Amino acid sequence: MDSFDDPLQIKNLNISCHAIVRGTIHQGDARFSDFSRGIQCTAMAAASIVISYIKNFDELMSEDVDEILSIGDGLFIRASNNRIVPHQNEINADYLAAEDLQDQTLEFNAKMYKIDINNITYGHVVNDFSEELAMPNLIKLLQHCLEAQKSGILTINAVTVSILTHNNKIGVFDSHSRGYDGKSEPEGVACFISSSVEELFDIITNNYQTDENNFNDQQYQFTSISVIEVPQLNEGAIIIDENAACVNKVRAAEKISKKKSTDQINLNNLHDDCNNVAEDNSNHSDILQENELDYQENGRIQEPNDEEFNENIESEQLVVKRGGLNKGVEDIVCSDINMIANMSWIWNQLHKAFDNHDHLFSCKFKNIKLIKISNHGLRHIFTFKCDMCSLEKKISNVPETKSSLDLNVASIIACQTTGFGLYKFEELMGI
Structure with missing residues (x-):
């Protein structure tokens, strides 16, 4: 020895x-x-x-x-x-x-x-x-x-x-x-x-x-x-492509966005397979109401009961654009909570804020958690936090300058602001 x-x-x-x-x-x-x-x-x-x-x-x-x-x-x-x-x-x-x-x-x-x-x-x-x-x-x-x-x-x-x-x-x-x-x-x-x-x-x-x-x-x-x-939970994912709108996943994600504060929502499963695909390819919209949703801790959706669903079935609609999006870009428009989420924008801002942000703790992108969502009118602010070094960043759901605003987003804001609602969105957008 x-x-x-x-x-x-x-x-x-x-x-x-x-x-x-x-x-x-x-x-x-x-x-x-x-x-x-x-x-x-x-x-x-x-x-x-x-x-x-x-x-x-x-x-x-x-x-x-x-x-x-x-x-x-x-x-x-x-x-x-x-x-x-x-x-x-x-x-x-x-x-x-x-x-x-x-x-x-x-x-x-x-x-x-x-x-x-x-x-x-x-x-x-x-x-x-x-x-x-x-x-x-x-x-x-x-x-x-x-x-x-x-x-x-x-x-x-x-x-x-x-x-x-x-x-x-x-x-x-x-x-x-x-x-x-x-x-x-x-x-x-x-x-x-x-x-x-x-x-x-x-x-x-x-x-x-x-x-x-x-x-x-x-x-x-x-x-x-x-x-x-x-236990590792599978969160609801948002998937919108040119062929189908995944209604169940949209509902799960939208329920998360309604919460004032969320507890470490991972973004890793954003592109999970959808369990329920919309079948009506001629109508690119689906009704979504806040009181229909119940996002469980295990990531599954509890369907609304008929009484609650029928109360508000005639109100405004959720419009999901399914064509013309670049690869990796998902846009959700929900009039019920005035929510517009440009996932491409959020994803780019996340990388800009957190990539190589700290070498001391060997932080990785998987350490970034969504801990809070707050709304300011039509804008939503997502608060992300690194669970290794505790760095926090706030990211808006859409670009904050008029010159950078997406045409679709601008049209939706115009519809909401002028009182048209979303029922004329397809007509305005030429869909």
């Missing part, structure tokens, strides 16, 4: 009876932003719990340690932006508490996982009050975690690591600068340590100890965490 003084970069080592998997950086590395650098340990601890939920301890590699840091840093930024602003006099106000991560989600291997807090245990590092106050000392807590196979976030003196359990093993993930023995080292890296309860206790107390006189009375907080895999 290589000596600790060996200058070679050794990533995975077996030392006595415990195994250490070391990354290449720690949470204070310069590649992290000034906003998060050095204070993301709670979020990184949570990210490690998710990874350990998926991978066995013996499968973890140096690359996994680095990826935990990257995922945890993104989680820290999102959770910090979503939490209630702490009081200005709060100690360590920039740090996250484990409770701030409740229901936060993160992505690993193209799957989404949600963090769920089970319970919180308080105790002293050495002094044991497990019988009187149900406050076990740290070594009893570690033993209980091993026996119950319980993972969670451990915080002492504002420093946080994770206690990981998997397949009757126990380990610690530490995002701080640690040496080859898992203990504090100025030039160290983040690491994962799998060992016995006694050795983990020794490593943790060595890294946390600040005052020998009162260390026995130092308190810890342990937050038990469960990981829940989030």
Whole structure:
């Protein structure tokens, strides 16, 4: 076995009876932003719990340690932006508490996982009050975690690591600068340590100890965490081509646009196959009413009941143009909610706003989510957000200058403004 003084970069080592998997950086590395650098340990601890939920301890590699840091840093930024602003006099106000991560989600291997807090245990590092106050000392807590196979976030003196359990093993993930023995080292890296309860206790107390006189009375907080895999939903897609108008998909998408706020609507499935194709090729219109629609969380359409449908069947119509569009361009016109969506325009603006927008977090286009839709007259504003770096951009549904406005869109606006409605749209457009 290589000596600790060996200058070679050794990533995975077996030392006595415990195994250490070391990354290449720690949470204070310069590649992290000034906003998060050095204070993301709670979020990184949570990210490690998710990874350990998926991978066995013996499968973890140096690359996994680095990826935990990257995922945890993104989680820290999102959770910090979503939490209630702490009081200005709060100690360590920039740090996250484990409770701030409740229901936060993160992505690993193209799957989404949600963090769920089970319970919180308080105790002293050495002094044991497990019988009187149900406050076990740290070594009893570690033993209980091993026996119950319980993972969670451990915080002492504002420093946080994770206690990981998997397949009757126990380990610690530490995002701080640690040496080859898992203990504090100025030039160290983040690491994962799998060992016995006694050795983990020794490593943790060595890294946390600040005052020998009162260390026995130092308190810890342990937050038990469960990981829940989030089902992937297929959202309704909008598909308009020269042959058919997909009524069901239009209804699904239109219901989404009516919502004042939406929860992470993906655009990846925009060109899904349609389940219900309009059969009347001579009439390029279909009635669409707001109270007909009920977009379910699973992406399916609940058909309107007859009573609700008949109440408004004589009102204005949805006109879907099916011919003459360039490839990749979809236009929807809906008078019921004054909605005009030029998907080509939106798509181009999305790429312009988000392509290569951040290199620090390795953000990808799939990280862009639609989080809110608001309407301003005939204009709709789509708010998109990157779930890695939390960058937000607002994009209009159509060009905002008159000179750039599409002829079809301009005609529709004219119809609405002058009071014609859409029943003369086909006549005006020569369809």
